[in-house]
Amino acid sequence: MRFMVITKATAASEAGRPPATEEFEVVGAFIQEMVDAGVLLAADGLHPSTQGARIYFDGTTKTVVDGPFTETKELIAGFFLVEMKSLDECVEWFKRFPVLRPGDGERSNIEIRRVVQAEDFAEEMTAEQREAVERRDAGARFD
Amino acid sequence: MxxxxxxxxxxxxxxxxxxxxxxxxxxxxxxxxxxxxxxxxxxxxxxxxxxxxxxxxxxxxxxxxxxxxxxxxxxxxxxxxxxxxxxxxxxxxxxxxxxxxxxxxxGIGDDLLRLVFVACHPVLSTEARTALTLRLLGGLTTDEIARAFLVPEPTVAQRIVRAKKTLAKARVPFEVPQGDELAARLGSVLEVVYLIFNEGYSATAGDDWMRPALCADALRLGRVLAGLAPREPEVHGLVALMEIQASRAAARTGPGGVPILLADQNRARWDQLLIRRGLAALERAEARAAGRPGPYLLQAAIAAVHARARHFADTDWERIAALYEKLAEAGPSPVVELNRAVALCMAYGPAAGLELLDQLMDVPELRNYHLLPTVRGDFLSRLGRTDEARVEFERAAALTRNERERTLLLDRAARARTPLPTPLPRPVDPPGHRHRAGTPLPPDNGPRKRREGPSSREKG
The missing domain is CATH 1.10.246 (Serum Albumin; Chain A, Domain 1)
Structure with missing residues (x-):
């Protein structure tokens, strides 16, 4: 099963301060360990929310609001896509995530979410629902 | 606690x-x-x-x-x-x-690599190698292996005990083979990994979830192996092949687990992340192959042609035909030739395919292989040679052991006058086809169900 593991923003990451050399190294080593074990599919970090935007949907009105966003701790700072046998395995792996930030008593968390894949639908979906998905997918652009 | x-x-x-x-x-x-x-x-x-x-x-x-x-x-x-x-x-x-x-x-990496080579040592039967690899490197329990391969748990447990005894008795050294021996031993390792993948890929709806999970186990093993032996092109080739085949998992079966042929698959459901990973692995393989591509690399390259085509009609059949030719050079096999004939038909028309097919008519391995007359019947019907097509479809119907397929073939024989477009059925390894270089026919070049293997053959 596939998981998205979300790391959260900190004051430092939102301020755009690049990680210290040491942090690059330990996180790099952790990533390498997951590559060696064949579990990591992708991993990326995100720029501070100053370089992002939000689109608010309210009925038919769409409002674009540029970053930064205020609720730092709830913001996404990066993500991993991993293939694990179970949530337990994913949890054990990411307990090893070397958090150097936030420090200064700031509390942070890593969020693990399971990625929905086709087989998750197989059982619950009715034939009509599946057909609807097929039709939607068929109409979708390839990439 | x-x-x-x-x-x-x-x-x-x-x-x-x-x-x-x-x-x-x-x-x-x-x-x-x-x-x-x-x-x-x-x-x-x-x-x-x-x-x-x-x-x-x-x-x-x-x-x-x-x-x-x-x-x-x-x-x-x-x-x-x-x-x-x-x-x-x-x-x-x-x-x-x-x-x-x-x-x-x-030297943990080296130790793991040694363990892989020992677990896949040729003194062991394929079943033993598979069980031992999943147990020692995949971290599966004997119960999970048994469920995945549809055999009783004691059988797997016994297989593993015996395998360890065999290794001890043969005094198999705990080392990575060197020189000429390396290629052959590596082949044995890759075979086991791909076999595990195929077993998972051939799982059907209603199977224990441990079966399809074998695909993930094999992929993980393959990726680990690529890290341990990064200079070996075939390791990357196998990883590429598995990543690309796995990318189609969501699109290859319809409601009720009915297989959907490659031509009919909804390509929007192909997993772009796995395709990208597969193409990257293929690049690594090609960079290391020094112009001498092995069978896994070539099969991955064929899979990549499909992966790059946004619609079935965009498929570069000329390239696929050329790749099948190289695959035949790397490991001659009538099944590969059969696939090449289909690619030639798609690239250059049925006459080109038929020409190659006619050379295969006397190959002993294909004598009772229903897909040969099926494909030939299809080519003939496209060429408007309807009477000959009918004879081929009837011959194919007589050869197949699958009831549903027989009905379809007899139906085509009856309607031989109406040329049908693809899809063609997926081929299966004919008995005795040891080298797994044969990729199935273009309609779905995913792996096919094996006739022999841990699930169907017991040695007690």
Missing amino acids: TTETHRAIETVWRIEAPRLVAGLARLVRDLGTAEELAQDALVAALEQWPAEGVPDNPGAWLMTTAKRRAIDQIRRAETYRRKVAEVGRELEESAPDIGTLVAEDD
């Missing part, structure tokens, strides 16, 4: 077990003993961690604990031997120096 701690320990154990067993096997030179020592470390963890908490570096804790026990065991054995033989001097010279052995902690 709380169930959470228990679960955490079990999970840590599964993550660490392969490295643990690999490191210990180097120390004690025996797989069975290495596994026992690793198990002892697990027992120690179950006793201590609930009270003291899970250590910061659980892997290192387990390894230290197990190695301490290993050394105790070696010392006891040495003392015993010394007493019996009363020739301590000789022993001092031949016994490995415990200090150096324990200090060599950096």
Whole structure:
């Protein structure tokens, strides 16, 4: 099963301060360990929310609001896509995530979410629902 | 003890077990003993961690604990031997120096690679290699392996015990083969990994979820292997092949598990992440192949042509036909030729395909192979040679053992006048086709159900 593991923003990451050399190294080593074990599919970090935007949907009105966003701790700072046998395995792996930030008593968390894949639908979906998905997918652009 | 701690320990154990067993096997030179020592470390963890908490570096804790026990065991054995033989001097010279052995902690990757080669050693049957690899490197329990391969648990357990005995008896050294031997031994490893993948890929709806999970196990093993032997082009080739085939998992079956042929698959459901990973692995393979592509690389390249085509109609059949030609050169096989004939038909028209097909008519391996007349019937019907087409479809219907397929073929025989577009059925390895270089026909070049293998053949 596939998981998205979300790391959260900190004051430092939102301020755009690049990680210290040491942090690059330990996180790099952790990533390498997951590559060696064949579990990591992708991993990326995100720029501070100053370089992002939000689109608010309210009925038919769409409002674009540029970053930064205020609720730092709830913001996404990066993500991993991993293939694990179970949530337990994913949890054990990411307990090893070397958090150097936030420090200064700031509390942070890593969020693990399971990625929905086709087989998750197989059982619950009715034939009509599946057909609807097929039709939607068929109409979708390839990439 | 709380169930959470228990679960955490079990999970840590599964993550660490392969490295643990690999490191210990180097120390004690025996797989069975290495596994026992690793198990002892697990027992120690179950006793201590609930009270003291899970250590910061659980892997290192387990390894230290197990190695301490290993050394105790070696010392006891040495003392015993010394007493019996009363020739301590000789022993001092031949016994490995415990200090150096324990200090060599950096070579975990090498240890894992050695373990892979031992688990896939050719003295073992394919079934034994598969079971041992999943158990020692995939971290699966015997029960999980049994469920995945649809055999009773005791059979798997026995297979593993016997395999370890065979390895000990044959005095298989715990080392990575060198020189000329490497290629052959690596082939044996890759075969096992791809076999595990195929077993998972051929799982059908209603199967125990352990079966499709084999695809993920094989992919993980393949990726690990690519890290351990990064200079080997075929390792990357196999990873590329598996990543690209796995990318179609969501699109290849319809409601009720009905297979959907490649031509009809909704390509929007192909997993772009896996395709990208597959194409990257293929690039790595090609960069290392030095212009001499092996069968896995070529099959991956064929899969990549499909992966790059946004619509079935965009498929570069000329390239596929050329790749099949190279595949035939790398490992001649009538099944590959049959596939090449289909690619030629798609690229240059049915006459071109038929020309190659006609050369295959007398190949003994294909004599009773229903797909040969099926494909020939299809080509003939496209050429408007309807009477001949009808005869071929009837011949194919008589050869197939699958009732539904027979009905379809007889139907086509009856309607031979109406040329049908693709899809063609997926071929299956004919009996005796050992080399798995044959990729199925273009309609879906995913792996096919094996006729022989752990699930269907028992040696008791």
